[in-house]
Amino acid sequence: MRFDDEVFAVVMAIIVIGSVFGIAQTLRPAVTERFTALGLLNSECLIGDYPKTVVAGDNVTLCIFVFNYNGTPIYYRVQFKIGDNSTLPTNTTPSPMPVLKYWEGIIDHNQNTTFKVNVSVNEPGSKKAIIFELWYYIPANDTWVYSGRWTHLYVNVVEAPVP
């Protein structure tokens, strides 16, 4: 069998497509969609079994998960606030409530970190929101910027029993 021109054309087409795809993969930027993520886990750093009722003033242990896919390392700050359903953050604005505690760290691109936090709610009430917001530091402006990521947990806060 001699070398068929049509077979040769098909082979060449496959090779050209493969070559263009390979060049595109080599030249494309390493990160195309940049994002960060914030997650809330229970005291054993697992999803689910979150506390529903807490005693006012008592420590509640929770776990925070932070993921960075920004292409560069981030200097993050997780801020803790207490609010209700009218003072929750949005994707663009943080909660207006005051910052009660914060935790900082630096994570590389495509890395995550999980750490336990102890928080307490001092005022009794129903459907109080334990709010965590993710902020990060912008070196060019020397400012902390709200990332638009937040997580919250509604709890009923009961008064401590009188001994």
Added chain:
Amino acid sequence: MARTNIMAIGISLGFVFLISSLLLLPVSIEASEISCQSLEEKVKTLFNEVHVLSERGINVSSAVEELDKGVKALNQGQCDKAETYLQSAEDKINALRENADTVILQRNIIKWVTVGILAAIPIVTYLLLPRIYMGLWFRYRRKWKVRKYEV
């Protein structure tokens, strides 16, 4: 008599030491606070450098790890520990910065050589594939005998 004098001198020296220590205590506490504040600034400066290196495509994971430990120690008020980690991070950043140009050049060479090879594959295939195929075709049939086919 001499022993009594030595004791008196010893007691007075001890007293002077105690008083001076008490006087210097607030100064040392203040110095520690200042040191902690300066470390916070140092974290920002080092992070900025790490950020710049990372944007240039340098792998900064080792420096980031040390910086993270430094930040966490600083948040816990452990200034001495934080300073150690930050110093380690600074050393790593300096080493990365020194090698940055070489690393970037090597990576660019590898990238463009790869692109060149990938771009050359279709041309080389177009020129050589028919010849190679024919060469193999004839090699496989080299012991064949040819005779005239009569219809």
